[in-house]
Amino acid sequence: MIEFDNVTKIYKGNIKAVDQVSLTVPQGSVAVFLGPSGCGKTTLLRMVNRLVPITDGNITVNGMDTKSLNEIELRRKIGYVIQSNGLFPNMTIEQNVTIVPNLLGWDRVKQRDRFNYLMDLVGMEPDQFRNRYPHELSGGQQQRVGIARAMAADPPVMLMDEPFGALDPIIRTHIQKEFLQIQQEVQKTILFVSHDIDEAIKMGDRIAIFKDGSLMQYDAPTELLAQPKNQFVQDFVGTDRSIKSLSLYTVADLLEYKKPKPVKKSSFNLKVDLDTSLREAMAMLFNETEQELLVVDKNNQPICEVTITDVQQYLQENTQTA
Amino acid sequence: MEKTKVFTLVFKTLFFLLIALFFSWGIWNGYFSMIFTESERFLLLLQQHLLLVVTSSLMAVAVAIPLGIFVTRPRFAKSEWFVLNTANLGQTIPVIAILAIVMTYLGIGFNTAVFALFVFSLLPILRNTVAGLNSVDPAMKDAAKGMGLTPMQTLWRIEMPNAMFTIMAGVRTAIVMNIGTAALASLVGGGGLGDLIFAGINLRDNAYLFSGAVPVTLLALTVDGLLRLSERIFIPKGLQEAAKSA
Incomplete structure (x- = not known):
């Protein structure tokens, strides 16, 4: 110390x-x-x-x-x-x-x-x-x-x-x-x-x-x-501080704040696990035309889905303007 | 690249041819005969010459390197200007003048010659010691200090080894100059091969002149070569390799 x-x-x-x-x-x-x-x-x-x-x-x-x-x-x-x-x-x-x-x-x-x-x-x-x-x-x-x-x-x-x-x-x-x-x-x-x-x-x-x-x-x-x-x-x-902070949070952090939405769709192109950073999750969403990601647990079992809006709300909640 | 190599080769060949020509001309005219006809005297003078050089050079190294270390310590940094300029002054006074001045105090003979040569050899060693120590990367010294090396440990383990290239160059310059200058010792009765040279000048006898001057030159070249070899011992291996690859 x-x-x-x-x-x-x-x-x-x-x-x-x-x-x-x-x-x-x-x-x-x-x-x-x-x-x-x-x-x-x-x-x-x-x-x-x-x-x-x-x-x-x-x-x-x-x-x-x-x-x-x-x-x-x-x-x-x-x-x-x-x-x-x-x-x-x-x-x-x-x-x-x-x-x-x-x-x-x-x-x-x-x-x-x-x-x-x-x-x-x-x-x-x-x-x-x-x-x-x-x-x-x-x-x-x-x-x-x-x-x-x-x-x-x-x-x-x-x-x-x-x-x-x-x-x-x-x-x-x-x-x-x-x-x-x-x-x-x-x-x-x-x-x-x-x-x-x-x-x-x-x-x-x-x-x-x-x-x-x-x-x-x-x-x-x-x-x-x-x-x-x-x-x-x-x-x-910097003004892009909310984007910078994306790499500091994981999908698990997001789910703690927000009740998981039940899975509606039957098939997903994009899958992430709980340890994935929000930065990577967002990058995946931006790269594809998909609107949502499937979150899976360690055993590859689906937990819920996450959308860009979810991430946006989470960040806005966490990073208030000073 | 090829062009420069060819040029160097041609130049070297011409150079050695000239030297060979000179020696055959000298030998043909019997200019080196003195070395063989009076070999006992020649060897005595050679011995005197070496003794003058070795004594004065050792003294110069023993004084100039510690002095160089002293003036580069941060605490004594202010003395650097004074010491270096004093040494510069010593260098600007002609050796003959130094001999004359010293002679009034020490009389004639070996001691006077050694002292004058010593004064004359100080500057190259001192200047290079100071330059070498000052050029050691400050970041390296900072790292050493930050890791808990004492100032002495930093000096001996880091600064001196890294300054060795420059210091050795200074020592070599001083000694080679010293060998040539030692011929002047003859003027104050210090002996050495200068005796032959001045006898040659006074008698207008090339045999004396050559038998003195040529060995002095050869001696200087040989010692320079030997000192270069000794750098392999004194300069840390890592620095030698770094210099080669650079």
């Missing part, structure tokens, strides 16, 4: 980069810091591992005030991933990944086991990459190694500063998906800086939106899209 308590950063010349930010990131969840450049999100992130000294307020990591620890020790307990991956070209992939365990004095066998485990985790063959050098890897592979390296000493907390920002869109989508799977397995508490609202919705359990160093809103993605607190947040999430 990470707690920010009235955190403030004032640079020389009385420039407030971060202004009295208080928020809590629960254990094992991902919080995305979102905002335009210069809004203080990176500064706030870098204050956690004290790369930027804090002017006022407190940051506690798992109940420990970051100021009470030696900064070197503190940083070794916090994973750190940056946009340009920052791999060391003079070291092999294995040396890169195990650098923190090496500094902590782990024995060789333990370091090697950890390397093998992490490479498997990020979907790379350990033996194939062990003795290779960063320049031989593609951008996506380098960033995966960067993530493996940040997790090397099994830190409970990870800081990620636009980790996928430098990747091309196709690889980025792919790695985002993989990263969420990894997170399901490792359950780290993660701070994730982004300037991309779509990435934030995809990656974050909660999203914090900043403007000029102040926290505008800190909420779950659905809440943020449904009820933007002010004009800035509303503009930032």
